[in-house]
Amino acid sequence: MGRADRREQYLLRKVWTDCWTNLTGLLGSNLLCLLWCLPSGGAALLSLPRIATGLAIVTVGPAVLGLLTYAAHVAREEPASVWRDSLWGFRSGYRTGVIAGAVAATALTAHRLALTQAMAAKMAVGAVAVWAAQVALLFVLVLVGVHALSFVSLYQQGIKEAFRNALVLTIAHPVPTLGLAAAGVLAVLITRALLGAPLIIVPALLAVLATNTTLALAQRHAVAQH
Secondary structure, three states, rough: OHHHHHHHHHHHHHHHHHHHHHHHHHHHHHHHHHHHHHHHHHHHOOOOHHHHHHHHHHHHHHHHHHHHHHHHOOOOOOOOOOOHHHHHHHOHHHHHHHHHHHHHHHHHHHHHHHHHHHOOOOOOHHHHHHHHHHHHHHHHHHHHHHHHHHHHHHOOOOOOHHHHHHHHHHHHHHHHHHHHHHHHHHHHHHHHHOOHHHHHHHHHHHHHHHHHHHHHHEEEEEEEHH
């Protein structure tokens, strides 16, 4: 068994242990995150997309950072508190969360517009090229964004520093980063197939996976640089 395989097995064991031993806390932190997302979800159900997007920008990003902050304490094997960590992460990372939410909303809107234009132009070469560029940009943002938010939660970094470090980590360790993104896509597909029922715990499980992965890769990268 190679060193890489042993590392992956250790990471998976740690994620499993963190999730199982902190299941109650993860459920509580996940519930707080979902509560912050309710206004945006309610507006979406009422077919008010602009209001839903606006609410998502100012609540969902910071709420995710609150959840990631709790998961970061778990990943670092530090004392974790659902109420304290979730609210502190929401409050301290509010500006960063709003910026992340705005970037995500802009990227998704640009992607939809490019796809609509490509279809309206009957998939002409130019329109398809614009759409393909939007897909590539969205893909890169997803890969780098997961690490960036984890850096904010793990090390309380600013958005610029976190994004720069996340970009370096993504380039240096593309395979684990792709695996992390694939886990997120799989979780979304399962959640949609089960009509949203897994939302009660899946975001928290992904948060533990993301923070543990970023922490392990950052430590490995730091050792390799010395």
